[in-house]
Amino acid sequence: MSIPEFRGVNMDDNLLLSFEGALAHHADFERELEPFLQALELGADKWMPDIVKGKRRQSYSRAAIWKVLREERGERSTSVGLYRKKWPVLDMSLRLRFPPLPSSLQVWLDVQPLALFAEDESCRSFMEMVRAWAIHYPAPYASAHSMADRELAGFPHFGREAEVSRKDGFDKIYEVFWLNVFGPKLVESVGRERVLSTPAHLVEELPNGSVLLVLRPTAADFASDEARVAQARAHVHLRPDLDFDTVLRTLRERSAALVPVEPRFHPDLAPLLSRLPDAFAISERQRKIAELNAFRPPVPEEWLPVALPSDVGNPERVLESYGDLSEGLVAALHTKVPSIMDATPESLTDLDFHFWRENFPERYKRDLIDGHTAPAVGAYLGDVLVKHLNGEWLPRRKLEESQVRVGQRVWLPFLRARRYMQSRQSLLDSSLTQFFREAERHRA
Incomplete structure (x- = not known):
């Protein structure tokens, strides 16, 4: 999310509108945007923006919007962000483009x-808002639909190379979403009579020759079989070259991919694995949950039944060096992983997630990881075992042989950290979280 209060929110599916229309009077954008804001304020209802954001955040007002658009204005464009600080969440951007670029108004509304x-009422208000925008700012194409399903449909390229997609735009009916605005050129290419006879909840010809087409009264039930049949019928009507059964089968496959999967993660790793799906595109999350449900990490092998005797001449100095390593990790990561300051089991999970999200083992140089990061992680991991499991350091000359005694076993945190830092997958296979839980079980 773009507003700090909602960072980390477990993302539900969203209604996503993309709209780009023509500006008639780019020089006087306050007057030109009057119909836009009037339609937004009438149509938004429960998701009305209350934050205007440019270089800083302000409460929503038209005056605040004008101010940000003036402050952000460059030679060819200006933009403003509109958000909410409470539920439901709104993430909206408005960009104006000026000559020598074609004058346009671009909206991304989530x-x-x-x-x-x-x-029904929320959807009617939304339709009225888009209708007003499409009349005042003629658009070659615009649509609103489930974000997850749009991703599965391949929006906005629909299987084309990005360069081809940017050049050609929505030059034919690649998909029919819940709400669609087809511009005059697209309507004529399909055939105006054909477009206006599309089987749908609403088909309306607008004064500028565009057509507003809404498949169903509400947007939220897009994945139901009834909705998929309606979507397939409309698409095949507009594209007679397509096969109805093939289109419907594809739509049903997309619905199946979005069926919620109940998380059943490995108990040791549930605090970590539960955070991973949100790092993926919303259309991939249910598949990822199913994969993570099936994931079973190897049982930690970095332990010994009997301690190796310490072979260092000055154990206190060696332990100080371990402390320096651990403190170096804290200093490097305390802004990105604030809990690292506390050296708790929870901070180990936060580290796991941070390194995984950053793909640290595969993004950074191996000599940096092996020479600095892995030893620092090992020292920090050992300190957490000492602090929370009554552990005792048993230092050795060879770092990976250094041990922490917990109960009847000795654990090898530096060896664990080296294996942990081999790849992104090894961050899960050899997580710090699981290592701590295994040691905890054998504490007595």
């Missing part, structure tokens, strides 16, 4: 949760 649009 409302969470999609379930908000299970209500």
